[in-house]
Amino acid sequence: MQMILAYWCVLIAAFMPVGFVAYAKFFCGKKMDLESNRYPRRWLEETDGEQKRAYWAQLNAFEAFPPFAAGVIIAVISGGSITAINLLAVLFILLRLAYGWCYISDKASARSLVWFAATACTVLLFIVAAIG
Structure with a gap:
């Protein structure tokens, strides 16, 4: 049986928001204290610049996770090509990391292109499921 690397990608995607918010809280701008x-959400809302964009990247990562996870699970259960599923899942993770970097770095046009590509990976997972 071929290893389903995509399951590990689901785990990575689930915790990706934590990485973005940790960056916002501890590695840029005013550091979060005890x-x-x-009131961490209020504190994050009052930040600006790179710090606020890292927080927004966290929120967007939460939004992107459910359809991606569902796409992986449904594609595997439906008997889709494990090679295609793994490829799309790894590509999704790489693109979502690039998305976070673009967001934090204030590269809006690149961010939009990367968002579209990552979203296409999710859609393609459902297509892989459909053609099983």
Whole structure:
């Protein structure tokens, strides 16, 4: 049986938002302290620049996760090509990391292109499922 690398990609995608928000809280701008952690969402809303964009990248990563995870699971269950599923899942992860970098770096046009490509990977997972 061929290893389903795509399942590991689902795990990575599930925790990707944590990486973006950790960057926002601890690695750029004003660092979050113990008092700020009492109200982390309010604190993040009051940030700006790179820090705010890292927070927004986190929110977008949460939005992208459910259809991607569903696409992987449905494609595997329907008997889709494991090679195609693995390829699309790895490509999705790489594109979503690039998306986060574009978002944080304020590269809006590139961000939109990368978002479209990552979304296409999710759609293609459902197509792989349909042709099983």
